[in-house]
Amino acid sequence: MSSVSRIPSWQRRDTGLTVRMILSFAILALLYVVFLSVLVYIGFDIIAITIIASLLLLAQWYFSDKIVLWSSGAKVVTRDQFPKLHDMVERIVARNSLPKPKIAVVNTNIPNAFATGKGGKSSVVAVTTGLIDILNDPEELEGVIAHELTHIRNRDVLVITLASIFATVAWYLMQFGFYGGLYGGGMGYGRDRNNGGTMIIVIVVAVLVWIISFLIIRAIARYREFSADRGAAQMTGKPVKLANALMKISGNMRRVPTKDLRQVEGLNAFFIIPAISGSTIGNLFSTHPPVEKRVQKLMEMEASMS
Amino acid sequence: MRFFGKFIKKNYNPKTDSDVLFSLSSAYLTIESKMGLKNSGRCALSLKSISGMYFNEMKEDIKRFLDISKTDFELSYRTVTDSYGYLWIILEGKRMEDLLAGISAIGDTVDEKGFSNQLLAAIFEFTNDRNKKQYLIYNYKRNTFYPFVPLDSSKKLRNTEEEMKMMATIGDEVPLEGDMTLWYPLWDLPL
Numbered sequence: 001m002s003s004v005s006r007i008p009s010w011q012r013r014d015t016g017l018t019v020r021m022i023l024s025f026a027i028l029a030l031l032y033v034v035f036l037s038v039l040v041y042i043g044f045d046i047i048a049i050t051i052i053a054s055l056l057l058l059a060q061w062y063f064s065d066k067i068v069l070w071s072s073g074a075k076v077v078t079r080d081q082f083p084k085l086h087d088m089v090e091r092i093v094a095r096n097s098l099p100k101p102k103i104a105v106v107n108t109n110i111p112n113a114f115a116t117g118k119g120g121k122s123s124v125v126a127v128t129t130g131l132i133d134i135l136n137d138p139e140e141l142e143g144v145i146a147h148e149l150t151h152i153r154n155r156d157v158l159v160i161t162l163a164s165i166f167a168t169v170a171w172y173l174m175q176f177g178f179y180g181g182l183y184g185g186g187m188g189y190g191r192d193r194n195n196g197g198t199m200i201i202v203i204v205v206a207v208l209v210w211i212i213s214f215l216i217i218r219a220i221a222r223y224r225e226f227s228a229d230r231g232a233a234q235m236t237g238k239p240v241k242l243a244n245a246l247m248k249i250s251g252n253m254r255r256v257p258t259k260d261l262r263q264v265e266g267l268n269a270f271f272i273i274p275a276i277s278g279s280t281i282g283n284l285f286s287t288h289p290p291v292e293k294r295v296q297k298l299m300e301m302e303a304s305m306s
Numbered sequence: 307m308r309f310f311g312k313f314i315k316k317n318y319n320p321k322t323d324s325d326v327l328f329s330l331s332s333a334y335l336t337i338e339s340k341m342g343l344k345n346s347g348r349c350a351l352s353l354k355s356i357s358g359m360y361f362n363e364m365k366e367d368i369k370r371f372l373d374i375s376k377t378d379f380e381l382s383y384r385t386v387t388d389s390y391g392y393l394w395i396i397l398e399g400k401r402m403e404d405l406l407a408g409i410s411a412i413g414d415t416v417d418e419k420g421f422s423n424q425l426l427a428a429i430f431e432f433t434n435d436r437n438k439k440q441y442l443i444y445n446y447k448r449n450t451f452y453p454f455v456p457l458d459s460s461k462k463l464r465n466t467e468e469e470m471k472m473m474a475t476i477g478d479e480v481p482l483e484g485d486m487t488l489w490y491p492l493w494d495l496p497l
Contacts, residue, residue: 258462261490262390299474
């Protein structure tokens with residue numbers, strides 16, 4: 001057996017990510033082309049809207065870090081304020097030869113972390129004080145920070161922003177089409193009935209494009225979460241620590257019962273069929289995959305390591 | 307959805323209790339080699355006691371069986387009734403195969419006498435190098451295993467990290483309880 005094939009699959013290069021990215025963008029581009037063709041076919045003037053939407057998106061991209069920091073209330077902190085946090089980030093970036101990002105802290109009890117910025121040194125990793133408190137094991141916090149560093153390394157902010165272009169354009173067109181259809185249909189009464197019909201087509205197509213691109217963005221985002229988990233596991237070499245951190249952050253730790261089996265046995269806890277809580281729909285629309293799935297994947301990595 | 311899937315799987319799970327139990331006969335080696343734990347040679351089966359002639363008869367049958375098979379299996383046993391009213395049959399032996407054979411034979415006897423609804427769990431004990439206990443609990447109703455690592459039983463704290471490690475280590479070999487909300491602990495085991 002060659003030494004290469006014995007490396008667990010999650011430690012190898014993540015080709016799946018690249019493939020999915022290209023595929024997703026190809027589908028999005030195709031959608032866009034189809035959408036444009038329809039618009040051109042019915043003679044709709046889209047130039048103005050496209051320019052405005054593009055400018056908005058460019059601005060969104062350029063100011064993304066500032067917008068995110070401002071809206072979340074995160075403050076960039078110096079080494080003097082949070083020496084341990086700075087040490088920890090420096091350790092991880094040094095070990096993985098990454099540029100050191102800025103570090104920000106949000107003063108809230110809710111445990112959370114995020115990354116933003118355009119990549120490299122201008123990027124920001126932000127953690128909440130609640131996160132620092134709840135993850136009393138430094139290796140758990142390291143796992144979460146490595147997860148965010150992977151987001152930066154994978155340029156996830158850029159990817160998601162680009163992916164939203166299509167959705168945003170479709171959204172504007174949908175609204176424009178809706179109002180246009182309303183007034184066009186009303187005022188065009190007796191003069192040009194056909195106009196209302198085309199407007200309806202525009203609305204229908206725009207809605208479809210918007211829904212599909214929305215779902216695709218969700219799928220990309222969810223896949224990138226798994227990738228970031230994987231990257232974090234590679235950086236720290238301790239998937240179980242990140243898994244434990246995720247359990248703590250999501251409050252799932254409390255779901256592991258402490259009540260004795262002998263006490264609940266009488267309650268027939270094992271025969272209660274749970275209500276289907278709409279989790280299938282929830283899965284489609286959420287950007288983060290369910291914690292159980294992520295924990296499961298991390299534990300698979302852990303298992304392949306020992 | 308995962309939860310739901312588990313139910314479907316269970317309803318069509320062709321595996322019998324002893325199939326699932328015996329999957330431990332190789333998995334315990336994985337636990338020992340990958341996690342550095344040692345099987346302590348102790349395991350137990352617990353079932354809810356009820357008063358009545360037939361239940362007592364079954365108890366005597368089990369004892370008689372264990373007395374006879376002492377020589378074949380190299381198992382010693384004792385019984386304890388805990389404060390919850392559960393009867394514990396605690397086995398001690400050198401080899402995991404014997405322990406599993408013992409547990410599954412007791413289970414069969416209980417089943418034959420029509421008391422299978424009383425069966426609660428089978429527990430297998432492991433110890434780490436600092437002599438801390440870690441358990442695998444087999445739930446008869448669910449026909450699955452799950453880990454239980456007590457951290458501080460007076461405060462009812464458990465070591466979820468070690469539990470997840472155990473689960474990851476033997477996940478491929480043993481049918482595990484996928485729904486963590488059903489990982490009910492058993493505090494103060496009379497093992």
